[in-house]
Amino acid sequence: MSRIAGSTRDVAIWGFRRQTVPILTTLAACLLDLLPIVAAAPLVPDFAYLVLLAWRLLRPELWLAYMALPLGLFDDLVAGHPLGQSMALWTLTFLIFDLVDSRVGWRDYWMDWFFASLAILGYTAATWYVARVMGSRVDAMVLAPQFALSVFAYPLVARGVIALDRWRLSR
Amino acid sequence: MAPPSTRRPGFSRRAQYGLFLGYVVAVGGILFALLLLVVATVDPTGFRALKGAALDATRPVSAAGHGVSAFFTGIFDSIGDYLGAGAQNEALKRRLAAERRALVQAKATELDNRRLKAMLKLTQEVPDPVAVTTIVGSSFDSVRRLATLSSGASSGIEPGQPVRAPEGLIGRVIERGRWASRVLLVSDAASNVPVRLVRDGTPAIATGHGDGTIDLKTLEVGRNPFRRGDVLVTSGIGGVYPPNIPVAVVAAIDGDRTVAKPLADPSRVDYAMVLRVYQPVAGEPLSPRTTQALQGADQ
Numbered sequence: 001m002s003r004i005a006g007s008t009r010d011v012a013i014w015g016f017r018r019q020t021v022p023i024l025t026t027l028a029a030c031l032l033d034l035l036p037i038v039a040a041a042p043l044v045p046d047f048a049y050l051v052l053l054a055w056r057l058l059r060p061e062l063w064l065a066y067m068a069l070p071l072g073l074f075d076d077l078v079a080g081h082p083l084g085q086s087m088a089l090w091t092l093t094f095l096i097f098d099l100v101d102s103r104v105g106w107r108d109y110w111m112d113w114f115f116a117s118l119a120i121l122g123y124t125a126a127t128w129y130v131a132r133v134m135g136s137r138v139d140a141m142v143l144a145p146q147f148a149l150s151v152f153a154y155p156l157v158a159r160g161v162i163a164l165d166r167w168r169l170s171r
Numbered sequence: 172m173a174p175p176s177t178r179r180p181g182f183s184r185r186a187q188y189g190l191f192l193g194y195v196v197a198v199g200g201i202l203f204a205l206l207l208l209v210v211a212t213v214d215p216t217g218f219r220a221l222k223g224a225a226l227d228a229t230r231p232v233s234a235a236g237h238g239v240s241a242f243f244t245g246i247f248d249s250i251g252d253y254l255g256a257g258a259q260n261e262a263l264k265r266r267l268a269a270e271r272r273a274l275v276q277a278k279a280t281e282l283d284n285r286r287l288k289a290m291l292k293l294t295q296e297v298p299d300p301v302a303v304t305t306i307v308g309s310s311f312d313s314v315r316r317l318a319t320l321s322s323g324a325s326s327g328i329e330p331g332q333p334v335r336a337p338e339g340l341i342g343r344v345i346e347r348g349r350w351a352s353r354v355l356l357v358s359d360a361a362s363n364v365p366v367r368l369v370r371d372g373t374p375a376i377a378t379g380h381g382d383g384t385i386d387l388k389t390l391e392v393g394r395n396p397f398r399r400g401d402v403l404v405t406s407g408i409g410g411v412y413p414p415n416i417p418v419a420v421v422a423a424i425d426g427d428r429t430v431a432k433p434l435a436d437p438s439r440v441d442y443a444m445v446l447r448v449y450q451p452v453a454g455e456p457l458s459p460r461t462t463q464a465l466q467g468a469d470q
Binding site: 066077080131143 | 203229311360379380
């Protein structure tokens with residue numbers, strides 16, 4: 001493919017790809033919840049949240065904070081969370097990262113991982129609390145393996161998102 | 172680093188207002204989402220139509236079939252089996268011993284039953300299941316233990332109905348769409364099943380622990396009536412679950428805490444049967460007269 005757009009159609013296609021790839025990958029990560037896996041304990045990381053975090057940390061200027069609302073609504077509906085859980089938590093995550101970005105001048109790989117781990121910890125704790133309020137009094141330690149796996153899965157997800165970002169912006 | 176004194180994106184008023192409006196919408200959205208959460212807490216059956224529609228819309232993806240489900244679950248299982256072969260061997264031996272004991276018990280009970288039934292001239296009545304269906308998915312990345320069934324309201328499934336497999340109790344329907352429904356598994360911490368000990372009939376409550384095991388709570392004080400390998404069946408108290416469905420087998424005893432494993436593993440069962448609520452009256456509101464009498468007793 002030529003690197004110079006040959007027609008307005010090429011420009012339109014590239015523009016479309018540039019804008020929709022982050023949204024579509026996040027929605028696809030939400031749909032991972034529909035894989036026919038039946039598990040007895042929470043072990044698998046919530047990939048939708050990891051992909052969202054990875055996009056937010058890689059491209060802070062990509063989305064305004066309110067973009068997390070519709071994405072969260074989709075995740076709530078697909079994953080069967082109580083309605084509003086992902087909506088509130090994801091948007092809150094974006095707002096907090098806006099604050100962090102205004103405070104921290106620069107971020108590198110390790111700091112991204114550190115902030116992502118903090119966010120995952122907060123998210124896991126919040127889902128635990130929501131479940132508790134909803135009547136599911138789970139011991140917090142039950143979530144420890146899932147938290148650990150999520151923290152170690154984040155760099156892999158971030159890798160994938162970086163590759164997608166390159167493809168998104170390539171021509 | 173201190174934040175910059177101004178967060179303005181530039182001199183453009185439009186950009187400034189756009190950014191400000193973005194934050195207003197985000198904060199408003201969070202408040203709205205929290206309101207939705209409060210509504211969901213107060214009335215868990217709320218938004219039934221919306222959630223049912225979402226269940227239906229996502230069903231074609233997850234209803235790829237039990238074979239696929241078994242394949243995916245099998246990957247995780249075989250890794251786990253490899254790692255836990257020794258412990259599993261030990262557990263299997265224990266279970267075999269427990270099962271042997273249970274078998275003897277069952278034979279004795281059966282004889283007893285036959286004798287009593289002959290005395291009462293009763294015939295055991297097994298009600299027809301509402302639907303026989305398959306489990307096609309679960310909330311594997313969330314703290315809740317929920318599973319998805321591949322049938323819904325079109326097969327007559329209603330929220331509240333118990334779900335069982337040939338091996339034992341699976342849970343209770345909490346949401347349903349037209350062609351799919353969601354089940355609260357017995358291992359979810361919000362699930363409370365009234366059970367009794369097969370050995371001596373001690374009543375207990377089986378509450379999920381969230382990690383695939385079940386906590387048993389009994390009213391007896393001072394002594395733990397459970398022994399490793401004890402089998403628990405539903406007692407029928409409460410009117411939701413029909414009596415005598417196997418629920419769990421006691422796996423470990425730690426002081427006052429008794430940990431049991433569900434007998435029906437949702438990832439392995441071939442078919443799930445949705446049953447009718449045992450005593451439908453139990454779910455209905457009290458009659459005005461009863462309410463009045465209770466209020467009178469309060470005063």
